[in-house]
Amino acid sequence: MRGQVSVPDRPANFGNFDYNTYLRRQGIQYLLLPRPEGITVISRGEGSFPVAHALKVKESMLAVIKDTLPTDQAGMLQSLLFGERAALDTDILQQLEKSGVVHLLAVSGLHVGFVAGLGYGLGRLLKWSPRFSALVSGLVAGFYLMVIGFRASVLRAGIMLWIGILGLLLNRRSDSITALSGAGLLLLLVQPGFLFTPGFQLSFGATWGILYLSPLLVRALSFLPRWLACSLAVSSAAQLATGPILAYHFCGIATWSVFNNLVAVPLAGAIMSLGLISCGAGLFFLPLARLLAATNSILITLFLKITAISASLPFAYLYVPPPRPAFLVVYYALLVLLPRLVAARGDGKGGNIYCRVAAVVLVFFLLFSWIFPFLGSGYLEVTFLSVGAGDAVVVTLPGGRTYLVDAGPGGLEQGYDAGANVIVPYLRRQGVRRLELIFLTHPHQDHWGGLAEVTAGIPVGGIVFSKLFKPEEYGLTDTFTIPFFEVGAGDKLDLGRGVECEVLHPPATPLTGTNDDCNNNSLVLLLRMGAVSFLLTGDLEEAGEKYMLQYNRVPQAVILKVAHHGARNSNGREFLEQIRPSLAAISTGPNSSGHPHRETLERLDLLGIKIYRTDVDGAIKIRTDGKRVWVEKARGEGK
Structure with a gap:
């Protein structure tokens, strides 16, 4: 096999999933992208017999599900039984997340317990002894583990199950907390990297909470009927133990999950049990599988209705910053x-x-x-997010008030939305609950394409634009109920906490007849706190720069957002010499325009300006107290 070897990239934005670290924890240091012509098949194998047989059974069961249920319901059952989330509709997945029952799709101890329970119940139905039935349940659960894959959560459940079975076979009582600790120690000895995965933390956290806290909660709820007290105690204990972990990894908490799970878990258990029986029947007699699936279809419909209602309740899902x-x-x-x-x-x-x-x-x-x-950091923070070939700048004032300059590329025709994929997740991880204003520098897709997703995900106080940007021409006034504000050169905004924003461009009469009127009428902003200032230049080109120089509208600034992603016909020498920045941030990504251009980089370098690039350094966070400046890069050490 021949191909290109590479080191996995670090995350491009602060708080993103770290694929590099994820692979290293599994002992993987490099990636190989093989060339199709460089691959030679020497022989084919099916792997070990038990695993190969289990995978064939899984494929057959998936085929039975697809053949006996409507598409949405088939995707739901595939996710419940085998963790196949790719088959699940995105809207349904979000609905389950907001209702706090999405954990049912992460194949874990709950699923292993249902399968083992079916095996044990079958044994007792056949009049087998409790010990032999327990042994059968362990074998059935082991086969299920091979079908779904050996993940941390199911391995934990499998190990604990077999510890319990061995205790039964040897007439020894097994302590659940000890069994949980033993399972964790065994898994970490084999794969220490499991400790840092959400699946491991949530699985062991929920189990520990149920074992350690639920007896206390049952006593506290003793005034309720026993079955209700036990159900509430188990659900509450799991939520208490996993809530901070969920907030840390996913920045959100489903507030009604304790009550939703009272109904969802038993219903999901019935769906899984009937689904497994239906799949098993379908391997031998498909008409019987269809009959069972028709009944299961009613249960799945009920499950989805209940979760849809709970997801629509007030404050059903709260976004929170990850706890420290x-x-x-x-x-x-x-x-x-x-x-x-x-x-x-x-x-x-x-x-x-x-x-x-x-x-x-x-x-x-x-x-x-x-x-x-x-309480806020006391610093002005300006973060140039890595959104690919586009711009998105987050401005956070001392005290926490937050503004956004441009919203990156996006829209259906782009196939990628910076608003949904980068900006909103970043803001949520930072604990931002509201954007005071969004400044749109000019109406190009790579600067405002993600606007719809940003406004859908975060409350916004208003949208600021220049005269050239006509919101009604782009359907924005019909789409958004947010106030729009028009600004131009000479306008000043006191953002508060000692931070001022001055609009330097465009002029009252927009420039016309230039190489690109849209770019040359970009909104140019000067942010100032004390002795430190940031010049944000949008996609300003040569004509716009010359106009600003001619009318003495080019200030000195410590930090420059390089115009037009570092294009050749922007950031002229005279323009840069007038600004005299110490640092320059270039927001760019893979593109066909050659940004940033070599000549632009050379001009910056010749003037001794320190260059930071989002395509190389990832997101760039610049912090100042009005006197000093600190720079932090998502990919690398701060300087």
Whole structure:
């Protein structure tokens, strides 16, 4: 085999999934992109017999599902049974996320438990002894693991199941917490990288919460009927244990999930059980599978209706910034301490004073570590996001108020939307709940294409544009109910907290007859805090630069957003000499225009300007207190 060897890229934006680290934790250092003509097939194999047979059974079962259910319902059952999310409609997936039951699609201990339960129930139905039935359930679960793949969550469940079965066979009681610890230790000895994966953390976290906290919660809910108290306790314990983990990895919490799971989990269990029986029947007699699938179709429809209603409830899903490590440490310390606190309170002797003092201190630190990020950093932060061949600049004031300059490429015809894929996820990870204003420098798709997704995902106070940008011509006034504001050269905005924004271009009468009137009438903004200023130039070209020079509208600035992605006919020498920046940020990505052009890079270099590029450095975050400047790159060390 021949091909090109490469090192996996670091994430292009802060907080993105780190594919490089993910692979390294699995012992993979390099990627090979093979050339089709360089591949020679020497021989073919099917792998080990058990796994190969299990995969064939899986393919046959998937075919039965597709043949017996409508497309949407087939995708739902495939996801529930085998974790095949690619078959699930995107809208349904979002619905399950907002209702807090998406964990049912992550094949885990719940699924292994259902399968093992079916195996055990079958054994008892056939009058087999409890021990032999348990052994059968373990073998059935083992075969299921081969079908779905050996993931951390299912391996945990499989190991715990077999520890329990061995205890039954040897007449030894198995302690669940010990079994959980043993399963975790065994998995981490084999693959230490599991520790940092969401699947491992959520699976072990939920199981620990159920085992450790649910007895306490059952006692607290003793005024309820036993079945309801147990159900609520299990659901609440799992949510308490996994809530911060979900917030850390996915920046969101489904607020009604405890109650939704009371209905969703038993219903999903019935759907899975009937689905497995239907698939098994379909391997031998398809008409029977269709009859069973017709019944299952009713259950799946009910499941989707319930989750749709719960996802539409007020505050069904709250986006939150990922909690800081200090918060996580204190939070889980409190969870561990909780049963001891309750026991100390009920001992009739005033309780353990040391335990109570520790709890008070932990609660104080918990609240402080939660509130601290919302207090603001005290710095002006300007982040040039890596959105490919386009622009998107996030401006965060001391105190946290946030603005956006341009919204990157996007739209249906682009096949990629910076708003949905980059900007909104970044803002949510930063804890941004509202954009005060969005500045659109000019009406080119690579600068405003992601606007619709941004406004759909984050509340926006208003959209600012220049005279050349006519929102009604682009259907924006029909699409958005957000206020629009027109600005031009000479306008000034006091953004607050000592930060000023001055509009330097375009003039009251737009430039015409240039090489590109749209680019040359770009909105040019000067952000200033103390002695530090940022010049944001949109896609300004030579004609626009000459006009600004002619009318003395080119200020000095410490940081320059290089115009037009570093195009050859932008960023002229005289223009750069007038600005005299120390740092220059180029927002660019793969493109057919040759941006940034070699001559532009040479001009910047000759003037001693430090260059940062989003296609090389990833997102560029520049922080200032009005006197000093710090630079942080998504791909590399800050300077």
